[in-house]
Amino acid sequence: MLRKSKSRPAVVERIAGWSARHRTLAIVGWLALVVVAVLASSVIPGETRSSTGPGESGRADLVLEAQREYPPAQENVLIQAERPGGPRFTDDPELRRATEDLTRTLRRAPDAVIAVHSPLDRSPLDRDGGRRLVSGDGRSGLVTFQVAGPDEKSAEHYETAAEAVASVRDRHPGVRLAQAGDMSLSRAVDEGIKGDFQRAEFFSLPLTVAILLVVFGSLIAAMIPLLLAATTVIGTFGVLQVVAHWVPVNSATSSMVLLIGVAVGIDYSLFSLRRVREERAAGRGLPEALRITARTSGRVVVVSGLTVMVCVSGLLLTGLDNFKGLTAGAVLVVGVAVLGSVTVLPALLAALGSRVDRARLPWVGRRRIAAERSRTWSAVARAVVRRPLLWGGSAALALLVLALPASGIHLQDAAVTDSLSRSVPAVDAAARMQRAFPGAPAPARVVIWGTRDHRAVDRPDLRKAVASLHDRAAASGGTLGEPITVTRADRALVVRVPLASFGTDTTANRALETLRQRTLPDALGGLDGIDYAVTGKTAFAYDFTQQVTDRTPAVFAFVLVLAFVLLVVAFRSLAVPLVSIALNLLSIGASYGVLTWVFQDGHLGSALGFSPYGGVIGWLPLFMFVILFGLSMDYHIFVLSRIRERWLDGAATREAIVGGVASGAGVVTSAAVIMTAAFSVFVVLSAIEYKMMGVGLAVAVLIDATVVRGVLLPAAIALLGQRSWTLPRGLRWLPGGRDHSPAEAAATEPERRVPTG
Numbered sequence: 001m002l003r004k005s006k007s008r009p010a011v012v013e014r015i016a017g018w019s020a021r022h023r024t025l026a027i028v029g030w031l032a033l034v035v036v037a038v039l040a041s042s043v044i045p046g047e048t049r050s051s052t053g054p055g056e057s058g059r060a061d062l063v064l065e066a067q068r069e070y071p072p073a074q075e076n077v078l079i080q081a082e083r084p085g086g087p088r089f090t091d092d093p094e095l096r097r098a099t100e101d102l103t104r105t106l107r108r109a110p111d112a113v114i115a116v117h118s119p120l121d122r123s124p125l126d127r128d129g130g131r132r133l134v135s136g137d138g139r140s141g142l143v144t145f146q147v148a149g150p151d152e153k154s155a156e157h158y159e160t161a162a163e164a165v166a167s168v169r170d171r172h173p174g175v176r177l178a179q180a181g182d183m184s185l186s187r188a189v190d191e192g193i194k195g196d197f198q199r200a201e202f203f204s205l206p207l208t209v210a211i212l213l214v215v216f217g218s219l220i221a222a223m224i225p226l227l228l229a230a231t232t233v234i235g236t237f238g239v240l241q242v243v244a245h246w247v248p249v250n251s252a253t254s255s256m257v258l259l260i261g262v263a264v265g266i267d268y269s270l271f272s273l274r275r276v277r278e279e280r281a282a283g284r285g286l287p288e289a290l291r292i293t294a295r296t297s298g299r300v301v302v303v304s305g306l307t308v309m310v311c312v313s314g315l316l317l318t319g320l321d322n323f324k325g326l327t328a329g330a331v332l333v334v335g336v337a338v339l340g341s342v343t344v345l346p347a348l349l350a351a352l353g354s355r356v357d358r359a360r361l362p363w364v365g366r367r368r369i370a371a372e373r374s375r376t377w378s379a380v381a382r383a384v385v386r387r388p389l390l391w392g393g394s395a396a397l398a399l400l401v402l403a404l405p406a407s408g409i410h411l412q413d414a415a416v417t418d419s420l421s422r423s424v425p426a427v428d429a430a431a432r433m434q435r436a437f438p439g440a441p442a443p444a445r446v447v448i449w450g451t452r453d454h455r456a457v458d459r460p461d462l463r464k465a466v467a468s469l470h471d472r473a474a475a476s477g478g479t480l481g482e483p484i485t486v487t488r489a490d491r492a493l494v495v496r497v498p499l500a501s502f503g504t505d506t507t508a509n510r511a512l513e514t515l516r517q518r519t520l521p522d523a524l525g526g527l528d529g530i531d532y533a534v535t536g537k538t539a540f541a542y543d544f545t546q547q548v549t550d551r552t553p554a555v556f557a558f559v560l561v562l563a564f565v566l567l568v569v570a571f572r573s574l575a576v577p578l579v580s581i582a583l584n585l586l587s588i589g590a591s592y593g594v595l596t597w598v599f600q601d602g603h604l605g606s607a608l609g610f611s612p613y614g615g616v617i618g619w620l621p622l623f624m625f626v627i628l629f630g631l632s633m634d635y636h637i638f639v640l641s642r643i644r645e646r647w648l649d650g651a652a653t654r655e656a657i658v659g660g661v662a663s664g665a666g667v668v669t670s671a672a673v674i675m676t677a678a679f680s681v682f683v684v685l686s687a688i689e690y691k692m693m694g695v696g697l698a699v700a701v702l703i704d705a706t707v708v709r710g711v712l713l714p715a716a717i718a719l720l721g722q723r724s725w726t727l728p729r730g731l732r733w734l735p736g737g738r739d740h741s742p743a744e745a746a747a748t749e750p751e752r753r754v755p756t757g
Contacts, residue, residue, distance in 0.1 A: 012302055016294030016346040020287065026347035030340060034235040041241030048241075051248035051321035053535065055543030056516070060447040060535035067490035072114065072146040073154065074485065074496060075181030076440055077102060077165055078433045079119075080140040082176050088138040089119065096120065098172040099141055105164045106145055112157035113164070116145040117483070132482035140436035144483060147183060158183045178429030180441045185416050188426040192419075193251065196685035204681045208262070211677055215670040219359035221273060224348060228340050229265030233258055236333040240325075243332070249325035257329040260627070262678060264308065264334055267634050267671045268341040271297045273356070274667045276349055286353055290346055298342050300641050303570045305338035307563055307637070308630035314559040315626055318551040320544065322619075330627075373659075374666035380710055381661035385654040385718040392715025395707050399590040402703075406592035410600060411549065412615025413541040415503030416442075419687045430502070439481045439498025439508075444515060444536040446495040452529045454491035462530060465523045466495055472519050473497065479511045480519065504541040505613070512538050545618035552622050559629055571640060572727050579716045579724075580636055587708045588628055591700035592621060599692050608695070610688045617689050624696050632704045635671065639664040639709050643717060644725060653721050657714045665710050672705030 019026035050065075052058045064070060079099050081087060089095050103118040119133035119141040133142045147158050162179065169177045212222040236257055240249055275297040279289035312330040315323040349356060384391040422428045430441035448466070450456025466486060473480035481498035488494075499511035516534050524532055560581055567577035595616060598604050602612035643660030647653060679701065682694025717724050 010295065010299065012298040012342050013291060013294045016298050016342050017291060019343045019347040020290045020350040023347040023351045026343055027351070030231065030344035030347075034231045034238070037235040037238035039238070041238055044242055044245060048244040049246060049248050051250065051325070053540050053543060054320055054547040056533045057535040057539040057543045060445070060533035060539075063447050063449050063492055063533065064489060064494070064535075067492055069149065069490050070151060071445075071487045071489040071494040072149055073158070073182035074144060074146050074487075075158075075161060075179060075184060076433060076437075077143045077145075078140060078176070078178040078180070078429060078436060079143065080176050080432075080436070082174055086139060089134055089141045090138065094172065094174060095141065098168065098175040098177065099143060101171060102143055102165065102168045102177065105168055106143075106161065109160050109164060110148075112148055112160035114146050114148045115485075115487075116143070117485075118143050135436040137436075142433070142437050142440065142483065144485065146487070154183070158187075176432075178425070178432055180426050180429035180433050182442070184426040185430060185442060188420060188424050189416060192424065192686055196687060196690060197255065199685060200681050203684065204678055207677050207681070208266075208674060211674050212266070215270065215674065216273065217360055218357050220352065221356050224273065224345070224356070225266040225269035227348070228269050228337070228345060229262045231344075232265050232333060232337045232340055233261035236261060236329065236336050239332055239336075240329055243328050244325070247324050247328050248321045249329065250322065252322070253325040253329045256326055257333045259678065260330050260631075261333040261337060263631060263675050264305070264337045264634070265340070266674050268301045268305075268337055269345060270667055270671050271300060271634075271638055272341060272345055273349070277357075278663070280354075286350065290350060294342065294346060296641065296645065297638075298346075300638050301338055301341045303566065304634045304637050305334050305341075307566050307633040308334045310562045310566060311559045311626050311630035311633075314555040314562075315622075317554045317558055318548060318622070320547060322544075334630075373662040374669075375662075377665035377669070377710060378658060378662035381658045381665075381714050384711055384714045385657050388715040388718040391711055392719070395711040395715070396586065399586050399703065399707065399712075403586070403589035403593040405594075405596040405601065406589060408600075409592065409596045409621070410615045411545055411618040411621070412613070413504040413545065413618050414613060414615075414688050415501075415505070415508075415537075418503065418611070418613040419689060421686055434502060437481065437483075437498065438478070438500050439502045439511070440483070442502040442537045443496040443498040444512060444534050444539055446497055446515075446520065446532055446534050448493040448495065448524070448530060448532045449491060450529055451531050456529050457488070457491065457493045459527075462493075462524075462527060465527060466493065468523050469495065469497065469519070472523060476514065476519070479514045499538055502538065504538060504545075505615075508538045509542055512542055541618070548619055548622055555622060555626065559626060563629065563633070567637075568727075570637065571644065571725070573725050574727065575720050575724050576640060576717075579713070579720070580633075580640075583708050583712050583716070584629055584632055584636070584704075586712070587632065587700060587704045588625055590703055591624065591628070591696050594699045595620070595624075595692060595696040598695060599688070608683060608691055609686075610691055613688075617692055620689075620692055620696065624693075624700065628697065628700045628704070631675070631701070632708075635668040635705055635709050636713070639668060639713060647725060653724070654718055657717050661710065661714055668705050668709055672701050675701050 053061050079095060079102070080089070081092065081095065086092070087095070099118055099120050103116055103120070106113045106116045117133065121133075133144070134140070135142075145161065147154055147161060149157075162184070165177060165179050169175075209222065209226070212225060213219065216222040216225075237254070240253070240257065243249065272293050275293040276286075276289050279292050280286070284292070309331045312327055312334075315327045417427055417431045417434070420427045422431060433441045448457060448462070456462065469480075469484055470482070473482060473484060479500050481500065483498070485496045486493060487496070497515060499508050499515065501508035501511065512534065520532060520534070524530060564577045564581060567580055568574060571577070598608070599610070599612060600614060600616050605612055639660060641660075642664035643656050646656035646659045651659060676698045679694050679698040682690040683698075685691065685694070
């Protein structure tokens, strides 16, 4: 009989074993690491790096940032009768009195408000160009003003101006005074985001704890993933504050770090705790159970974490600053979660021992702690492997039908009036202002500067060219609008030009293209030593979506190729990686289809509380692809490892599938329920962007954990048979151990081996 040689344990097993033996040191060391990460942010001085927009809008923003002073924010107040179809502005004495009162009140605060212009001013023209402040139908007037600086005082000055407008509104109850502009709309968005995340925190934490209690069956066991997730996220936030000195990090990055950190922290804890329970139920002692868990589930966690980090890194290929911080945050939080899973998690389980199952829940506690195989998924798997072509083909066809609406997906960011509710005063004001004065709530900003002499912005020929923009706007047939205003910002000029729409729809984009490609070249193109660029909300969204669209093929290729290589090394197979990638693409395509059907086509709008605007957020499909491709690999690798483990133990392929799915799919379902619940919280938020993200991610995770892992994956492995686990002879040099079929294993190794997958 051949004697089995004793091999050196894998790195993950050695690290986890050391942590289990030195549990106090591992736990204290982990907490100390988190504290150091948090304190590190206060050690490194200096300002954090701000993000720069893409394309032409980014170039304009860089020029403005280089100036010693930033152009003041512009605000607008729409004045019209409260009742629909009211009198003309110029014919109504009450509208005129309200306008006079407003301009007089604003001009009484010269320290806070500057450049007040009214439709009642004697001359509609001045040296900065024409101002047409009465609407085309004659029923509305517009008062414009700027919030005085310096920057550190702008918030205080804005409040003074807003209070002035409110006081005039109170004195004229029959007149609508609706304010919208740079700061009011920005504040509406900021307050909406703040309120949304407070609402999300209110719902998500209790919901997550409740689901964890049901999944783990005991209070102590449920606290372990929360502890890992909490320390992981806190530590990552600390490191991110250091990274922010070199990489731009915004509020969206913090939100995604929290979401991903909780998701992977709970997943990794669930995988390990479930395996420990299984091994203990099989009669093994705690040290042996922890060793096997490190060799199997620990390896799965490491491979899954690497896959997630590789997938998310694909966002760097977009070249967008907004994604750089997100990538750094996601890679850090997943890396920290993996580190915690192979260090502090084994230490905690070793310290708690059997006490981890104390404080059981009534009714469900005993069944959960017993770590029994899922009868439901076992029955489903048996049915699938008996007729894999029928079940697999039906499931694939269903997902393809779900994906069909995605063929007509239209990428378009939501304007603030599309994103937030009209119940927000600034949003309602912007919507009304858009109808009366198209583009006025958030005009395009043309930044003009001298390329050789900073005094070039004072040249008479430039001033004349800028003044000609009024005539060109009047001749544009409504593509460009009024009022056009000019502001000096140190060595640059900022010309605000209203577009036909201040949003991100086709009308706005065409107006932007006209401004960039025709109007400005005709007006400014012949001036030597002058350069210009267009920025603003419409321009930023246009450039951002354009760059995302251009770089998407490269991101897809990067993620797919590297995921394929990682899976080939992990499973020593060509078939498994190809099947895995195909199934992931199928589930993501189905989620794209649902997203398009719901939000672009406008179904379920009343149920979910949104109004469709005919598009899907431009960055969302790419973001979903990267995040879902990475996170779904957690489930995929876990179930595949369970199947391969049984195959290596000598089970026939179909029995290995049934056993692997029965023991793994239940865990995957539990993890998916937690993640789906976390994503679903976004649906109750007010902004349509978060609703889209919540529905898209929740649907994708649900499909992935049920149809894909429960039906399509078993069907594919059953059809492939032995070919699922073999490498061509020319690739057997890859790391990961030698290939063993069950027959070879029985001939060379009669004793039962500890699983390695």
